Amino acid sequence: MSGQALSRPIATSALAVGRGVRSLWLLALLLVVWEVAARMVGSLFVPPVSQIFGAFVDTWLSASPSSLFLSSQFRADVLPSLVRLGLGYGAATVLGVGLGILIGVWRPAGAFFNPLIRLGMSVPVTALLPIAIVLFGITSGMNVFLIALGCLWPILINTYDGVRGIDRTVVTAARSLRLTRRRYFLRVLLPGASPAIFAGMRISIGIALVLMVISELYAATAGLGFYIVSQQRLFQFPQLWSAIVLLALLGILFNAIFALVERVLLRWHRNVRPDSAESH
């Protein structure tokens, strides 16, 4: 009896370990290959993985619990980046969802803005870097502006598609029930469009990371992109790669948060896929 009770948690944890091994062995193998190849070739630009992880611990982590085990370098470069990311992404979400619902609900507005939106989303946002510098100077505002502009289009288009894609029978049913505008908005429109809105937001978070780095590479006085450029100038490649690893971890973290939120909020929706295909 007691043996059974004991063996069950062991069995489940063994299962979990097995699952982890089964899905991560290739990644681990590739890292080992990288390590061996880098040691054999001895390239200056691509250091072995062990050096990169050593530099990662030295650069971004610290032993003191008072700073949440994060180094002063982390606070100096990662926090400004995250603030820019949050502000730009937040502005894009508010604007994108708001405008997307407006043009989705009101057909003439959709037709009115359609060519402008197509043009806007076709302009590679990085082409606006020179203009953003002139308008904002080398300030955080420049980075925030670019991030917001880049994230705006996918959110806007997806919201529009989401609103337009709501099942017609549902719309008709809502009308025949004589729902008030407010109730229609909160009970039919928003839930109906939310899977598409979330898809747009998820694509945008990848774009936001790219633009954060690019705009900081181009001009900034702090931030992860700035850190990468300065380490390149100092020829400190393990440190440079440690920043790249940190960016990868941020990307994975954001994706995991999105997957979690989608699973909780969109449990009812049948087509939710744990990882969306259309993303950077």
Place this chain on the structure above:
Amino acid sequence: MASDVHVIDQVEADARPTGGPVAARRWGPTPDWVLGVAGVVTMFVLWDLVVRAGAVSVDSLPYPADTLQRAGELLVDATFLTEVVQTLWAWLLAMLVASAVGIPLGLLLGYFSALYRPSSSVVHAGRSIPSSAFLPIAILMFGLGTQMKVSLAIYAIFWPILLNSMYGVRDTEPLMLATGRSMGWTRTRLLTRVVLPSAAPAIATGLRVASSTALIVVLSAELLGATNGVGTVITTYQQAQRPDFVYAGILLVGLLGMGLYYGFNLVERLVVPWGQAQREGGR
């Protein structure tokens, strides 16, 4: 899409008290393209007014008329066109290499379920790194030429192409596979008759996403250091304090991106017509 619009309009019309629909019918709804043209015109007028009123200095925002005129000049400028070709060449190389490697690999990894899970964790780790972070390293390793732009772009678009090919194979209807097998089809026949056609729309989606990403990455590399391409023209004009040319260049780059987008949609519709439903739903 168009049919949706009419049905919703119909619903609205039915819900209105009598009189409303008749009035609407007398004038007829304004066609979409008229509204679209009105939108573009309104933007140019607003732009002109903003500059005229002095809300923004002419140094940071030129007059729209000037910008359009410069855009026209750039279009017949041989050096500018050469740089456009350079950019497109880098874009094309990246697309070719990434799809030549990504599509077969994705088909393979999606087909064998033992490989699917471990490779998708590699893909998710790899695509979490913004390609732009590699720019400083790529410049040191490959210099400032086309090779650097292409390698960065390949990194950026390899993942969406690979992932979509994997998903495409993975989402093949199991019943169709079983049917094929029960009819005694060989592996090759199954692959070419069942797996490939059902994966094609997903692969096309991956290529479409990759095509705009590749253009963005190539342009970024040009703005941040490369020695050829449209991006370098824009930075040159910026350093020469000619905002009118900068805006004209950006406008043309936007039109280029738009052209690629619509071109891709057209090719996609011709090559995988059965992917239409998926495309409409899977944005």
